[in-house]
Amino acid sequence: MYSWLYSIEEKIMNQQKIKWDKKYILIVFIGLCLVITFLIFNNREKSNTLIFEGSPEYIKKSDEQKKQLTIGVTNPPQESKSYLGQDQTSRLTKRLVYEPIVYIKKDLSIEFMLADKIIFSKDGLEAKVELNKKAKFSNGDVVNAETVKKSYLELNKTTSQYSQKDICKTIKGMEDYQLGKNNDISGIIIDNEYELTFQFNSCSILNIQGLSIPIFKTVENSKWAIGTGEYAFEKYSHNKSIELKKNLYKHTSKYAFEKIIIKGTSTIERKNEVDKFNLDICEVSLTSHINDIKEAKYHNVYEVNDAFHLNYLEFNLNDKVGENKDIRKTIYYSINKSDLKQGFDKNERMNNCQLSSLNNEKSLETYDLDIAKKAYHNVKNIKEIEYYTLGDTVSALRYDMMNKNLKEVGLNLKKTSQYDATLRYTTHQLTSPILDFEESIMNSSLKESYQTFIQSSYQNNCQNILKDFEDYCHNEYVTVPISTVAYGLAISSDVDQDSVRDLMINS
Structure with a gap:
């Protein structure tokens, strides 16, 4: 009797073991699939940037x-006062030696350096800056409001060779100081040892950029x-x-x-x-x-991708046709960048429609005829777009490709030699083009809504202001990024x- 029970128990145990063996095999199989999938996607992600x-x-x-890091640059150092320049050596030195109040990266993100806190007023015309009390110069001296203002005075004086004076002009009294009309910058006020107030002429993305100049100190017995x-x-x-x-x-x-x-x-x-x-x-x-x-x-x-080399289509927002958002949206989604590749040089890459140009995606498109046709359906009595073009072969080829794209939605591209045409192809180098876009917006019918947007952005989080501006440009179809140069x-x-x-x- 007992042997019979043992026999049944043994069969049950064997069946359970088989079930657990199958479960174990299934778990291992799923695990292997996940690992393989991860490796495939990880390698795919790496392949977008790592080419060797x-x-x-x-x-x-x-x-x-x-113990050391050696960086080779194309142009050798020409100036010991490297905080003045904007060449690669100067930019690297400023990044490593001369910290600003805020540092603006090429992807448009903003990093607090000497600032511990920055609070903008509701109208965006004033910024209260609290300095990091732990920050020290390389000789052990503390950084205070007085040394920060001295840097602004030194870099912006009439005889200064500082290459980025323009980004400071939004500060009140700065232009008169740069021209030698005043001996002080009225828009930089020292509140106490570690706090300053910056006052601005208008609410602009330049306001945050005005806080990004290098802070330094000259000391005796130092070269x-x-x-x-x-x-x-x-x-x-x-x-x-x-x-x-x-x-x-x-x-x-x-x-x-x-x-x-x-x-x-x-x-x-x-x-x-x-x-x-x-x-x-x-x-x-x-x-x-x-x-x-x-x-x-x-x-x-x-x-x-070179963040300072962007090729894009620019709309004339003062033009009656260019101020029509549905027309801008139609063109934005009508352009097939793959067709334009024939005009690219060997180092050009299709832009991923980020103004900062740093994403390494090579083929992200905005080409969508359905969206383009729906946008154009809302447009009345506009059949032709004036396009400024040069007479060279590449420009002619680019025009033919774009005209072919726009005809798909019922628009015709008309060549003109007038620079203030509705649409033009622009190449921007050395600096970010976003300042040009803001100037165009401020001189258009978008000005009022843009001011409301920019004030709100400063209030919410000033560290996101440039990213927010980038999103605004895309949402309003201010420009169509086309390509960037890769290295x-x-x-x-x-x-x-x-x-x-x-x-x-x-x-």
């Missing part, structure tokens, strides 16, 4: 080389002005290099290097420097001069990739 992967096994650095950044000047060789050392009074750290060297490196010199492991970072063309980097086998090469960023595989990429891309 190097290996640290090919690196043979000395102990001294391991260079000092800053509050993670590094300080150690050596300057004209037309050759700048050497930076750690700021011992900076308590937060992004970079592990004891020293950073920024030096001019020509294409001819590059291979020799790479072979000697004297070049951790450099920018290279994607169509030439990249083989020296690949042959060394130890650099990762990323494809990066290769080579980074030695033995250094922290994320922090160094951020330094290079956002400086």
